[in-house]
Amino acid sequence: MTVRAVQVIAQADVIAYHSARHGRSIARSIAAEHLRADHIEEALIYPVTTESTDHPGGYRGALDEFYGTAAARLAAHLDAGRTVAVISEGDPLFYGSYQHMHKRLAHRYPTEVIPGVTSVSAAAARLGKPLAEADEVLTILPGTLPEEELTARLASTDTAVVMKLGRTFPTVRRALERSGRLPEAHYVERATMSGERTERLADIDAETVPYFSVSVVPSRIADLPPSTGTSTETATATATGTGTGTAGEPSGPGEVVVVGTGPAGPLWLTPESRGALAAAEDLVGYTTYLDRVPLRPGQRRHASDNKVESERAELALDLARRGRRVAVVSGGDPGIFAMATAVLEVACQAPYRAIPVRVLPGVTAANAAAARAGAPLGHDYAVISLSDRLKPWEVIAERLHGAAGADLALALYNPGSRSRTWQVGKARELLLEHRAPDTPVILARDIGGPEESVRTVHLADLDPNQVDMRTLLIVGSSQTQAVRRDDGTEVVWTPRRYPEG
Structure with missing residues (x-):
């Protein structure tokens, strides 16, 4: 008191x-x-x-x-x-x-509220473990939340306390296990009172848990050696790891998690992805995408440019083979024109087949751009990359013909860059063979970023000079509507109902 x-x-x-x-x-x-x-x-x-x-x-x-x-x-x-x-x-x-x-x-009588020591602080004191350090985020949760909500919030935070256990304990334990936080979790019962008990939460019998108990997932930073900081390395070539620990003996397989950061910053991260990035010992990725991830003490960063995907994947898998928890950071969704394919391609080769690999979904650029514009992908649509760096233009043209001929809305990735300046013009010519000149085309640039812009033009008026590598194009189908509403905004949407032939 x-x-x-x-x-x-x-x-x-x-x-x-x-x-x-x-x-x-x-x-x-x-x-x-x-x-x-x-x-x-x-x-x-x-x-x-x-x-x-x-x-x-x-x-x-x-x-x-x-x-x-x-x-x-x-x-x-x-x-x-x-x-x-x-x-x-x-x-x-x-x-x-x-x-x-x-x-x-309180609104009727003079009132003074005297603050007290919460069970959160008491539990941390009894455990002798910091709740949060530096820029860590502490989340306090009632165990009465639904299991899915608990799991998501536990996965996305740095440290956590779950209150009101008792009958909720089985649900809380499952949420801790599903979020990967169970090994870190501690159990504190009746902190500072008679009958106090502290143990690893994984060892607790659910039948013995009273209401006055909490689960604590304490600071990760506190467990790091005092000299541990954050290092940044540049990966420019194939890694040559030996698959051994520092003492020369195999340390057992770690894990590679391929994480999609969405098209921009933290607002686009899923809770699962946020948790995987926080739990990783090593982050591997294109420098631009790594810069979106907050610096965390104890993590090592391996940055590279955007043209060494296979080497980046091999580096990540070699680190995991030495027992490291590795997050490969990808923009958007890692499975859509991104790093998941490169990692899995290398992971299926003989030296790496035993390394666990997980792919976590992210918000892809097409979905983000469509949401900003309205609902242009509300019916069937195709996703095509206009980059001919990894496939010939003839294949791209054939796919554009096929998708346009099927009257699909199109999401066009990688439309142009400093070295690729003619593809957008050729795509426009090809699409005009199948679509009306006034078909809506959305130019979505830097969605979620500081230079975000979303414009709608007619297909016939699409100017290749206004398209760069940070732009995504969405081309409507024959049914797509562009409507200016009373507030002056324009929305683009494709009806879910298709006219009968």
């Missing part, structure tokens, strides 16, 4: 506390030595806790009625001129019962 809390209890006429129907209050037991015989005690006893109720308003209705009645009891003392101290374990406004009194009374 804080000094101020002790002072307030000493000055109070009435001591109020919440409890279940058994009448025992943890808050009262903590403050017991400071209570006087002349204190008026108001035990605010919940009509229900976790059981069902026949209240006409259901569980929520029963609690709302209880909170209203409890507030009225305290208001009667306040109206009589008595000072009321509502005591609450932990902090009154952190998942505390007092907050329901506060919402009903």
